[in-house]
Amino acid sequence: MSSETTTVRQTVSDFLVRVKKGRDDLPDDLALFGDGLALDSLEAAELSVVLEDTYGRDPFSAGGDLPQTVGDVLAFYEAATTP
Amino acid sequence: MIELLRAAAEEAPHRVALASAAGVTTYAELVARAETAAAELRARGVRRLAVLDPDHATVWALLAACSLAQVESCVYPVAATEETVAELRERLDHDLLATTRELPGPGLLCPDELWAGAEREDGPVPDGPRPLLVLTSGTTSGRPQAARHDWSRILRVALRIRPTPEQRWLLAYAPNQFAGLQMLLHVAAARATLAAGRSFQPRDGLEAMRRFGVTHASGTPTFWRFLLAELRTDGEPPPPLEQVTLGGEAVPSAVVEALRATFSRARISQLYAATEMGLSISVRDGEVGLPLSVLDETDGEAELRILDGELWVRSRSSMLGYYGDEPVPDDGWRATGDLVEVVGDRIHFRGRATEVINVGGVKVHPLPIEERVARVPGxxxxxxxxxxxxxxxxxxxxxxxxGGGADADAVDAAIREEFAGxxxxxxxxxxxxxxxIDTHGGKLLRGRTS
Incomplete structure (x- = not known):
């Protein structure tokens, strides 16, 4: 696991605590919506704001498919840092 | 304008009309400059004049001169860059600009030339059109428009103001703004004294209040917020104001409460005005918003009504249209762009139509949010x-x-908690x-996104 992944996972975890959806662990296959974290559209929007402010870009605004899982969010930043 | 200055000068020629760091100007001096300049403008055949000068006495005298000589005046913002001045002159067809600034291009006139002559136009104010242009703030569009007015309409209300020569008003708005023009008109009509700081920044306003013994002051809520902040940091007692007026933006109740606590002797008033309206509506009950009863008032000068959540106005002093556009009916209803909501027996302002935040199709007004955030400690x-x-x-x-010493994380959490429900x-x-936070003309810069 890269340090970048750890950092992004912590950012997501901090955000979830703030919106009162904190979890002890955030496995990669945990769904962001539906039965997973059950983020509504505005919470997802807020997460995108947090990620953009922290890392300068975010997977929700990148123009591709919306991330569906925690792993999709991490993969977006991993891909960005992979040479 | 000239008739107000003449009346004041006739009563007390040596009374100070304007006090500033540059010195004092009496009413007699203003009238002498205005009448000499009017004669010179007529002699030169000038019909339209743009004015750009940091000296308020110069601007005041030139406005009066133009009102006497039937020359259409237009005051430019002193802070305008060379490019802005060039754009305004091009768009507004201003061939002649009275200014002490060194600017490129032809058509520049030093104001001193206008009062160097021997002739004075000291006859009665002529009948017929006496036009002027007033620039809008441009905070919404980013580019000021020029509202066409006529002195005869603008002066309707000012001519009814009773003299109160003991009052000393702070000039907290630039004279190119409608609110600044209103201040010049009000002080001249009241035959009072205007005090100007080195700039329109609240810090300089506070300094001018103390230096010139200001008794009355009118500013935007943003101006007053920053002035209160200056007072908190300098530790000096607040100036003994008798009148505190707020206008130009929606007035948050927290600001009214803070002003009431700070200036305990002062009457707190709110002005509702717009460049296009040509006058202001004053509310003196110290409550936020306008009383619902203003919708029933028909004093012949202005009427208000609410249509689809927006305030509309019909005013006998209203503008005649924007420069370059078709004239508008002078007695027609006009949308103000101010979104309002009736709460009990008050009309509360919710923001400008252009500032509404669209969150997934839900319209959210920024002003009530700002008001609540402003109450969060820190x-x-x-x-x-x-x-x-x-x-x-x-x-x-x-x-x-x-605020001083506040912890960002704690304030962040408190704001989110405030809105959790x-x-x-x-x-x-x-x-x-x-x-x-950027301000423009004493108001928060709005209509932007980040």
């Missing part, structure tokens, strides 16, 4: 705006200036702590 100033977002179009975003679209989703 917040000195807040600006709510729409932040573009790929998922929902916009989210509510806040720029927040912290609100509908999801109304909750701030982005909070940024900033050193300062």
């Amino acid at each position: 917040v000195a100033l807040a600006h709510a705006h729409g932040r573009p977002n790929a998922l929902v179009g916009q989210v509510v975003a806040l720029d927040v200036v912290l 609100d509908p999801p679209a109304h909750r701030p989703r982005s909070i940024t702590f900033v050193e300062s």
Whole structure:
């Protein structure tokens, strides 16, 4: 696991605590919506704001498919840092 | 304008009309300059004149001269860059600009030339059109428009003001703004004294209040917020104001309460005005918003009504149209762009039509949010705006200036807690702590997104 992944996972975890959806662990296959974290559209929007402010870009605004899982969010930043 | 100055000068020629760091100007001096300049403008065949000068006495005298010589005047903002001046002159067809600034191009006239002559136009004020242009603030569009007015309409209300020569008013608005013009008119009609600071910044306003013994002051809520902040840091007693007036923006109740606590002897009033209206409506009950009864008032000068949540106005002093546009009916109803809501027996302002934040189709007004954020301990100033977002179009975003010593994390948490029970679209989703928030003409810069 890269340090970048750890950092992004912590950012997501901090955000979830703030919106009162904190979890002890955030496995990669945990769904962001539906039965997973059950983020509504505005919470997802807020997460995108947090990620953009922290890392300068975010997977929700990148123009591709919306991330569906925690792993999709991490993969977006991993891909960005992979040479 | 000239008739007001003449009346004041006739009563007390040596009374100070304007006091500033540059010195004092009496009413007799203003009238002498205005009448000499009017004769010179007529002699030169000038019909339209732009004015750009940092000296308020010069601007005041030139406005009066133009009102006497039937020359259409237009005051430019002193802070305008060379490019802005060139753009305004091109767009408004101003061939002649009275200014002491060194600017490129032809058609420049030093104001001193206008009062160097021997002739004075000391006859009665002529009948017929006496036009003037007043620039809008341009905070919404980013580019000021020029509202066409006539002195005979603008002066309707000022001519009814009773003399109160003991009053000393602070000039907290630039004379190119409608509110600044209103201040010149009010002080001249009241035959009172105007005091100007080195700039229109609250710090300089506070300094001028103390230096010139200001008794009355009118400014935007933003101006007063910053002035209160200056007072807190300098530790000096507040000036003994008798009148505190707020206008130009929606008035948050927290600001009214803070002003009442600070200036305990002062009467607190609110002005509702717009460049296009040509007059202001004053509310003196110290409560936020306008009383609902203003909708029933028909004093012949202005009427208000609410249509689809927006305030509309019909005024006998209203503008005749924007320069370059078709004339508008002089007795027609006009949308103000101010969104309002009736709460009990008050009309509360919710923001400008152009400032509404669209969160996934839900319209959110920024002003009530700002007002609540301003009450959160540790917040000195807040600006709510729409932040573009790929998922929902916009989210509510806040720029927040912290009060002295406040902890950003604690304030962030307190703001989020304040809105936790609100509908999801109304909750701030982005909070940024900033050193300062931009203002323009004493108002928060609005209509932007980040």
